[in-house]
Amino acid sequence: MQIYSFFNSSTSYRVRIALALKGLPCDYQPVNIRVGEHRAADYVAAINPSAVVPALVDGDFHLGQSMAIIDYLDACHPEPRLIPQAAEPRARVLELANVIACDIHPVNNMRILRYLQDTLGVTPEQKDAWYQHWVDEGLGAVERLLAQHGRGPWCFGDQPTLADCCLVPQIANAQRMGCRTERFERTMAVYRHACEHPAFQQAEPQRQPDYTAR
Incomplete structure (x- = not known):
């Protein structure tokens, strides 16, 4: 592959x-x-x-x-397995994963931010405020979902799922962009736990062959 x-x-x-x-x-x-x-x-x-x-x-x-x-x-x-087969746990994992994949990421990815800045002429401060707003909205939803349905050290239990695969990169990007994330306590507990796992460490941006510090 x-x-x-x-x-x-x-x-x-x-x-x-x-x-x-x-x-x-x-x-x-x-x-x-x-x-x-x-x-x-x-x-x-x-x-x-x-x-x-x-x-x-x-x-x-x-x-x-x-x-x-x-x-x-x-x-x-x-x-x-990262996406459970049973109906209810599958739905919970997909629900949280899609908050990140559909609600946070699409409005904050690079091409959107470049369009805001280069075409619409927003200031860097306005662009940062845009990014923080959608992170706050999305992670607020993630935090509420985890409070109601989450359990264990991962999003949903004792093993990582698709939800964790989506959560960790989103938090990493939010922190890189200077967003305030610590108030999302349950979310950040999952993030910190995942960052200790060898597979999550192997996937980190700084460990990739094309990594540059800028």
Whole structure:
């Protein structure tokens, strides 16, 4: 398998965590989204028509979108399972994961922030306020869901799930952007626990071959 990834992409980070949890070897192919490599004609035509990262190549099968990739990995390599099979725990994991994947990430990813700044002309201070607002909204929902339904050291029990794969990159990005996250106590307890796990450490941005400090 090959993973087309950018070290600071939270969606790529999710997939790297899933691969590491499942112990799946994967050839890392860096795609620098800061300079537009994800929009290069050969990448779009041959790897990912959506012109984003991540993308997974498994033999002749190509797949984009992190949530679809993790679902595919779960179907092909079910141990350890990241999306539960039973209806209620499956729904809870997907509910929380989608708060992050659908409510927080899409309005705060790089192309949105660049559009705000470069096209709409918002100031850096306004851009930062935008980012913090949507982090607060989304993590507030995550915190309430964990308070009502969470248990154990992970989001939902004694083993990591898709919810944890989504939560950790979102917190890492929020902290990198200077957001205030410590008041989300249950959320941050899960984050700190996950950061001690070898698979989550293996997937960290600073451990990727394309990592740069800036």
